[in-house]
Amino acid sequence: MPRARKVKQATDLSDDIRTRFQTSPYWEYERFLGQGAFGATFLLRERDHVVRKQKRMALKLAQHENAYDLRHEMQVLEGLRGAKHIVKMLASCKNLAKADTGPERNSEDLSSIELIVEKLGPLISIPPSTAFRPLAGLSGAAMALEFLEYGDLYHFAETVRKARRRWPDRVLWSLFLCMIRVCIGMAYPPGRRADQPLVLETINPDIPAKVLTNSDIAKRNIMITSGDGHGEHHDGHMFKMIDFGLTEDLGGYPYNLHDVAMIVSGLIDSKRYPEGYELWKGHMSRRRALLPTKGHDPYPEVDFALRDLIGRCTYYNVDVRPTLEVALAEATKAVARASDTFPTPAIETDEAIREFWQTLLHNPPTAGPS
Numbered sequence: 001m002p003r004a005r006k007v008k009q010a011t012d013l014s015d016d017i018r019t020r021f022q023t024s025p026y027w028e029y030e031r032f033l034g035q036g037a038f039g040a041t042f043l044l045r046e047r048d049h050v051v052r053k054q055k056r057m058a059l060k061l062a063q064h065e066n067a068y069d070l071r072h073e074m075q076v077l078e079g080l081r082g083a084k085h086i087v088k089m090l091a092s093c094k095n096l097a098k099a100d101t102g103p104e105r106n107s108e109d110l111s112s113i114e115l116i117v118e119k120l121g122p123l124i125s126i127p128p129s130t131a132f133r134p135l136a137g138l139s140g141a142a143m144a145l146e147f148l149e150y151g152d153l154y155h156f157a158e159t160v161r162k163a164r165r166r167w168p169d170r171v172l173w174s175l176f177l178c179m180i181r182v183c184i185g186m187a188y189p190p191g192r193r194a195d196q197p198l199v200l201e202t203i204n205p206d207i208p209a210k211v212l213t214n215s216d217i218a219k220r221n222i223m224i225t226s227g228d229g230h231g232e233h234h235d236g237h238m239f240k241m242i243d244f245g246l247t248e249d250l251g252g253y254p255y256n257l258h259d260v261a262m263i264v265s266g267l268i269d270s271k272r273y274p275e276g277y278e279l280w281k282g283h284m285s286r287r288r289a290l291l292p293t294k295g296h297d298p299y300p301e302v303d304f305a306l307r308d309l310i311g312r313c314t315y316y317n318v319d320v321r322p323t324l325e326v327a328l329a330e331a332t333k334a335v336a337r338a339s340d341t342f343p344t345p346a347i348e349t350d351e352a353i354r355e356f357w358q359t360l361l362h363n364p365p366t367a368g369p370s
Contacts, residue, residue: 017029017042017135024134027044027134029043029044038070039061042060042061043056043059043147050126055147056147057131058145058146061142062140070142070245073143073244073247077089079191080185081192083201085181085185088146088194091132091144093132096138132144150225150361151224152222154219159361160267166344168347169302169303171353172268173334174238174335175267176260176334177328177331179222179241179260180328187212187324188207188210203325210249215246217256219263221241222240222263236357254319257322258286258321261287262286262314265290277316281311283315286314290311291307291311303343309322309331
């Protein structure tokens with residue numbers, strides 16, 4: 001589809017969604033977030049007179065009534081629900097045409113919500129499924145997702161590049177570990193209810209790993225959000241994966257680990273990924289170019305252990321790529337290392353990491369060299 005046509009469609013749909021939510025007693029339209037191959041996403045927030053503290057959520061709509069992939073994504077996210085590093089689906093509607101009168105009507109009695117607010121005052125939160133009612137009559141599916149407030153890795157990486165800043169090794173390791181957790185969550189899906197708290201993705205050696213493969217692991221689908229401030233998220237930030245519309249039961253974690261490693265690799269070396277493979281530790285690796293060869297180290301300023309794991313995760317031979325257990329152990333150990341164990345300790349201290357996030361994520365420069 002030509003770009004101009006896609007932009008027009010997104011604009012028309014955005015105007016329609018904005019108009020529909022003007023009369024919603026619970027949600028207000030804030031802005032258009034983005035458009036993918038199978039859906040467009042919008043930001044909603046609770047109306048301030050209904051809740052004590054406004055919260056936001058993302059609303060994803062199918063682009064057309066036959067958008068199988070959005071319904072497929074809903075099914076995948078249902079199984080993955082509860083994984084800490086995977087976007088949480090808050091509510092879903094398979095057919096908006098019946099959102100108001102059919103069997104998929106919101107289970108909440110909206111008049112009772114109004115009565116509660118009138119008698120007891122503002123609520124703690126609004127049931128996410130109430131956002132589907134203003135969309136009644138539209139074709140296709142929709143789902144409500146948690147809003148991840150700091151945007152995607154693609155745009156943040158562009159900010160880092162334009163500022164001519166280096167990625168601290170500890171931040172790269174944090175990203176790698178979060179994405180390894182995603183791979184674990186897909187191999188061992190928690191399948192928790194929407195009302196249950198998120199859990200850290202863990203390996204269950206007593207059951208066989210699922211072969212779920214996310215064929216769309218990309219920087220635009222990795223989001224940055226607030227962490228819990230403890231353990232592997234001690235710097236206060238974490239990364240989450242969104243967009244599972246192309247997920248299929250084919251291959252499993254070795255393929256996911258490969259694609260995750262390629263993402264981290266691209267932040268070290270932003271040049272085009274070279275075609276072909278080179279030998280590393282007895283096997284052909286796609287990212288051998290990051291590692292020392294014949295007495296020359298192309299990236300001595302970047303942690304060797306990080307580059308080594310990337311090299312092994314991108315082996316051509318799927319059977320010799322690291323297991324989830326090995327990748328998790330190496331990444332967990334790395335994020336706990338002291339700053340003076342990295343090649344450039346000055347940018348790895350807690351203070352330097354906080355400055356990196358504060359300057360580039362929270363107060364990014366408005367302009368810079370391209």
